[in-house]
Amino acid sequence: MTETNDMNDGWSTHSSHWGAFSARWDGRALEVEPDAGDPAPSPILENFTDALRHKARIERPMVRQSWLDKTGAERTFDGAFVELPWDEALDLLAAELSRVHAGYGAAAIFGGSYGWASAGRFHHAQSQIHRFLNVAFGGYVRSVNSYSAGASAVILPHVLGSFEALSRRNVTWEQVSEHTDTVLAFGGMALKNSMVASGGISRHVERDAMQKAAQRGTRFYCISPLRDDLPEQASATWLPIRVGTDVALMLGLAHSLVAENLHDRDFLARYCTGYEIFERYLQGLDDGQPKHAGWASGITGMAAAEIVALARQAARGRTLVTVSHSLQRAQYGEQPVWMGAVLAAMLGQIGLPGGGYNYALGALGHTGRQVNAVPIPTMPQGRNGVEEFIPVARISDMLLHPGQPFEYNGRTLRYPDIKLVYWAGGNPFHHHQDINRLRRAFNVPQTIVVHETAWTASARFADIVLPATMTLERDDIGAAATDPRLIAMRKVAPPVGEARDDFEIFAALARRLGVEQAYTEGRDSRQWLEHLYETTRAALEAKGWDAPAFDEFWRRGELALPSEPDDGGLLRAFRDDPDAHKLPTPSGLIEIFSSTIASFDYADCPGHPTWLPATDQPTPRHSLTLIANQPATRLHSQLDFGRYSQSSKIAGREVVRLNPADAQSRGIVAGDIVRIFNDRGACLAAAAISDAAAAGVIHLPTGAWYDPLPDGGDRPLCVHGNPNVLTRDIGTSRLAQGCTGQVTVVECEKYAGPIPPIRAFDPSAPVKRRRVTPSPADGDGAATERRQA
Incomplete structure (x- = not known):
């Protein structure tokens, strides 16, 4: 039977995190057309074209056989699954949820999710699972912050204010193109990152804005181990300092400003607190080491004269300091975020159009844009009555060490004892570090449940796997708080199998749990879309703007959302009148020294920005520094099997970039399959040789689906190229406990063994269908508790 879409075989408007588009499905093939108004549409859209009916899709509910048989066997990548009818699978799950809640309470359930499953605001998996757990059980153990910005989200409120205000309501791309003279881009501003925005993005403006600024005379400095962390259009000067030494360079610049009396003393006195304490450190009055350009040169590898010249350039004209997510996804990641703000304060331009400090400009499509003047549709999640939480990057610690204390932002907390993990809309085997440790952690809970569209590693390590629809298989509304369009995401194709x-x-x-009315509020999916849309429509109507009824919006396929003025937000108001518009910090000022943080007495995050060299340094055994950043051909690990993602691979494997000198010394040529390894694990990748990677650096993006070699023991070789078998699972510091997955040390060699096949996208083969009759009073439930320290 030929499948058709709901729009009479015509084109349907839709949206994704990487762009608005239209699509058409004829039952066999999907056509995709980027939005005509997007000046630089993302090629990631091509991943959709062969995804709907890919062999990796999950078509029916599946349950791990060993979990059903209560054997207590270890969860493995290749475990057998039993195919069940929906009613039996849901009865089984409802009984297990009831058992865990009755026996251990809501604090034994971890509501794991990450918000990147879909641009749709109703079918937002994170909101749906949290709403369900709140309604059904009164709450769940949650995670806070993000893998992308775990350190900055905690340090910035101490120093300058909210993460949102500093990253998304600050300097805009229009200001950069019109006002900025110099951009110090620590970590760069790669277009592959700004292609993406949670909730969708209808116009990619970053490339053209940087080109316009460069043509006007703006000087961009790409301070990164990768030259293409700024696009060609920026005509940037590349400064490939040693990985992880950005704070030392910032300190050298700051010292040079003071030495030449180029710092803005009036700004520091009026708008900041604690500068005098920091300057003692800068001058080395207590530790005997001035942080001058010569000192910074020895650490960064950048010539002292170049550092002094860069400081003079920064003090000349309108200068913008940016710090990317990448810098704080490393040990002591709080420090470059804080020191970047201090450097900008010393230049005295915070709050000026196109100047000062903008955290993570270019890290996402949200940044550098004006904010919508009306609210967007948002699915209410209800109230979580469980107090326990973890920083998102500490999931392995939580599962492996229940009841153990950990420190976070001045508090001493304890890891909860989790019996059931429920995950929807995310893939921790992509986001999390040290996958071999994560495998051990995933063998601790009694039950793991996932909703998944495809056989990701997270699905393969779960007990109950429920097939979820892809975004193109349902209706929704795409919206982001910084995108000026509301998109009708019309269903393009019917669900695969029984998804x-x-x-x-x-x-x-x-x-089944007796709370349907509380969860649905009597609405079906269409009625929820109309209900959520009404908030936006009513706000538009109240301001006298175009506010069509839902049916008219759905017919049009989109709706314009007016933007607030580009007024610089909180920092501009603060600069204009710091007494009337205090910053949301303890002092109301920019905290160069934080007495609050100092009171925590954290050696790994002192009371002012400090140079703290990472403990993971190159050695003769592991002499290369691995950069594991976001990929250019997909969002995280989503649709890695898609056409565009696959087009970038060599022999089906993820590509690692090596500097020519590093490749030559190891006898590696382009196209070779190489083994990248350290004491935590190893993976295979295909080599590309490029002088865009600094010497001593190799670059392997995240997102290749984890594909362990069978019978590989505790540290099996990932044959596909997932760098998180290599990365460290430690917190950035005791302050934020953020993710440190950006950087680690490794070695690389040409792989001499037989090349193993890639199985990452093969469906898990089910055993025969069997009938299960669960009961909420089923003794110890369908699993034996596993515990591994």
Whole structure:
């Protein structure tokens, strides 16, 4: 039977995190057209074209055989699954949820999710699972912050204010193109990152804005081990300092400003607190080491004269300091974020159009844009009555060490004892570090449940796997707070197999648990879309703007959302009148020295920005520094099997870039399959030789689906190229406990063994279908507790 879409075989508007588009499905092939108004559409859209019916899709509910048999066997990548009808799978899951809640309480359930599953605001998996757990059980153990910005989200409120205000309501791309003379881009501003925005993005403006600024005379400095962390259009000067030494360079610049009396003493006195304490450190009055350009040169590898010249350039004209997410995704990641703000304060331009400090400009499509003047549709999640939480990057610690204390932002907390993990809309085997440790952690809970569209590693390590629809298989509304368009995300194709959307799954579970009305509020999916849209429509109508009824919006396929004025936000108001517009910091000022942080007495995050060299340094055994950043051909690990992602691979494997000198010394040529390894693990990748990677640096993006060699023991070789078998699972510091997955040390060699096949996208083969009759009073449940320290 030929499958057709809901729009009479015509084109349907839709949206994704990497762009708005239209699509058409004829039952066999999908055509995709980027939005005509996007000046630089993302080629990641091409991943959709062969994804809908890919062999990796999950078509029916699946349950791990060993979990059903209560054997207590270890969860493995190749475990057998039993195919069940939906009713039996949902009965089984409802009984297990009831058992865990009755026996251990809501604090034994971890509501794991990450918000990148879909640009749709209703079928937002994170909102759906949290709403369900709040309604059904009164709450769940949650995670806070993000893998991308775990350190900055904690340090910035101490220093300058909220993360949102500093990253998304600050300097805009229009200001850069019109006002900025110099951009110090620590970590760069790669276009592959700004292609993406949670909730969608209809116009990619970053490339053209940087080109316009460069043509006007703006000087961009790309301070990064990778030359293409700024686009060619920026005509940037590349400064490939040693990896992880950005704070030392910033200190050398700051010392040079003071030495030449180029710092803005009036700004520091009026708008900041604690500068005098920091300057003692800068001058080396207490530790005997001035942080001058010569000192910074020895650490960074950049000539002292160049550092002094760069400081003079920064003090000349309008200068913008940016710090990327990448810098704080490393040990002591709080320090470059804080020191970048201090450097900008010393230049005295915070709050000026196109100047000062903008954290993570270019790290996402949200940044550098004006904010919408009306609210966007948002699915209410209800109230979480469970107090326990973890920083998002500490999931392995939580599962492996229940009841153990950990420190976070001045508090001493304890890891909860989790019996059931429920994950929807995310893939921790992409986001998390040290996968071999994560494998051990995933063998601790009694039960792991996931909703998934495809056989990711997270699905393969789960016990109950429920097939979820892809975004193109359902109706939704795409919206972001910084994108001036609301998009009708019309269903393009019917669901694959028996896949259901998350709302339908949770509604069915809620029915079994007796809370369906509270969860659905009596609405089906279409009625929820109309209900969520009304908030935006009413706000538009109140301001006298175009506010069509839902049916008219759906017919049009989009709706314009007016933007607030480009007024510089909180920092501009603060600069204009610091007494009337205090910053949301303890002092109301920019905290160069924080007495609050100093009171925590953290050696790994003192009371002012400090040079703290990472403990993971190159050695003769592991002489290369690995950069594991975001990929250019997909969002995280999503649709790695898609056409565009696959087009970038060599022999089906992820590509690692090596500097020519490093390749030559190891006898590696382009196209070779290489083994990258350290004491935590190893993976295979295909070599590309490029002088865009600094000497001593190799670059392997994240997102290749984890594909361990069978019978590989505790540290199996990943044959596909997932760098998180190599990265360290430690917190950035005791302050933020953020992710440190950006950087680690490794060695690389040409692989001499037989080349193993790639199995990452093969479906998990089910065993025969069997009937299960669960009961909420089923003794110890369907699993034996596993515990491994």
